[in-house]
Amino acid sequence: MKASRFFISTLKEAPADAEIISHQLMVRAGMIRRIAGGIYNYMPIGLRSIRKVEAIIREEMNRTGAIELLMPAVQPAELWHESGRLEQYGPELLRVKDRYDRNFVVGPTHEEVVTDLARREIKSYRQLPINFYQVQTKFRDEIRPRFGVIRGREFIMKDAYSFDRDHAGLQLSYQKMYDAYMRIFTHLRLEFRVVAADNGSIGGTQSHEFHVIAATGEDVIAYCPSSDYAANIEAAEAVSLIESRAAPSEPLTKKSTPGKVKCEEVADYLGITLERIIKSIVLAVDNEGADPTIWLLLLQGNHELNKTKTKKIPGLADYRFATEKEIFNWFGVPPGYLGPLNTRKPVKVVADRTVANMSDFVIGSNEMNCHITGVNWGRDLPLPKVADLRNVRKGDPSPDGYGELNLCRGIEVGHVFQLGTKYSKSMGAIFLDENGKPTPMTMGSYGIGITRILSAAIEQNFDERGIIWPEAIAPFHLVLCPIDYKRNDAVRKQANQLYNELLDSGIEVILDNRGERPGVMFVDWELIGIPHRLVIGERSLRDKKIEYQGRRDAEPTLLPLKQAAPWVVERVCSALVH
Incomplete structure (x- = not known):
């Protein structure tokens, strides 16, 4: 071409x-x-x-x-x-x-x-x-x-x-x-x-x-x-970060948490780690002609809900997030103070695997500006339905037991x-x-x-100059850049000869015969990302040399003119082998 x-x-x-x-x-x-x-x-x-x-x-x-x-x-x-x-x-x-x-x-x-x-x-x-x-x-x-x-x-x-x-x-x-x-x-x-x-x-x-x-x-x-x-x-499966549930060691205590609605704010105010806070997420499933079914999903305060896993829980395939009005009707408070204790209306509770193994944790009290500490399963709350609800994080145990996740x-x-x-x-x-x-x-x-x-x-393949194509999918394998193609007969003749030789060898080569300045040619083809480049100029021809540069090469290489074509053909073909 x-x-x-x-x-x-x-x-x-x-x-x-x-x-x-x-x-x-x-x-x-x-x-x-x-x-x-x-x-x-x-x-x-x-x-x-x-x-x-x-x-x-x-x-x-x-x-x-x-x-x-x-x-x-x-x-x-x-x-x-x-x-x-x-x-x-x-x-x-x-x-x-x-x-x-x-x-x-x-x-x-x-x-x-x-x-x-x-x-x-x-x-x-x-x-x-x-x-x-x-x-x-x-x-x-x-x-x-x-x-x-x-x-x-x-x-x-x-x-x-x-x-x-x-x-x-x-x-x-x-x-x-x-x-x-x-x-x-x-x-x-x-x-x-x-x-x-x-x-x-x-x-x-x-x-x-x-x-x-x-x-x-x-x-x-x-x-x-x-x-x-x-x-x-x-x-990705998220295993429990707690091997087994410890026995309760704290009393159930209501504590004032004025204006603290985020898990991070509550943990900081109470002087405890975020891992001890329970995050409450309220979902709704619509029922034709009746009130929606309200679900309360419980995660550790530093974990994020996995929406795809949530849809796989029986009954939650068509869930949506509950409205503020629904949350108030079922819990009596706006988001920020929610918990599974003392709800106004019955809710379906599902705990993440890690939450199910927690003890002495903190939840919202369903009262404004209050949270409850020292909460435990079995003693204060019935044992929950358990499911894998969360996104995995870096450092979590691998589900296959062979190390940590990245x-x-x-x-x-x-x-x-x-x-x-x-x-x-x-x-x-x-x-x-x-x-x-x-x-x-x-x-x-x-x-x-x-x-x-x-x-x-x-x-995966670029630098500050442009694309760097793998040979297998590059638009062309090689670009031939003759300097002064339209004005220099010797350059033009050698470029055309080399072009035909490369074509006959099965190399997809494009000859830049536009007559552009070298800088313009090089910038174009480096941007486009052609893997291999040969430059023919009057000075190199006098020395019977030709300049080769791979797209990833920092500097060009001078090749003997007669050996250039077979050398480049071998280089391109070796890169195409798979």
């Missing part, structure tokens, strides 16, 4: 709304251009990298025996009604009507469509197992699109769906996809971590997320450096789910087994965010 025939649109400054480095650099490098909130044009330089990511993914999908197809972006809403997700998915699901007033959705994912396809096409156990995959554009109507293509509304995704006879078959299909994802992200030369995850709106029984480690990641990952344990903080941030780029029969049962995707018995297919779902991978790769 010659630069004069390509479209290069670099910018000196990033737009004001570009909050993180990958968004800034993708815009400045001319990879993307915003057309609406969370919706982008992918420019030629960006599309080249996208196609490379797609090619790596296709190679590994095909290697597993998965079969590529293409499903429609616009889906009949009735399929989502069958699965039960039409309302469950919420406002992120873009709903539209056609000219005949029929309801459709713009697909954020394709479980419903592929299940409909399977129930129409698969009739016998002899057709199983099978795995369909596609590379396609999705749309999720994010309430707050941000971070460029990391949290965009329209994005390119690879999604695959396996169909098996039973759970044992699903386990094999799941492992194939898991292993393929490991190979994909290794090939991409990304630092990543696999974590146990919550299934969310997709549903199913088990799932794992693949996260690229990055300080700007939206997800928090808990992992144990001493073992293989890793989980998204939404799913935390890092990651960008989710892949997710694999064991769906089981969630969709096949609700949508009637049935096959006949070897005994002629109708049986629901057992499904798996496997996604990779292709456009998100670009941002994630940049978050």
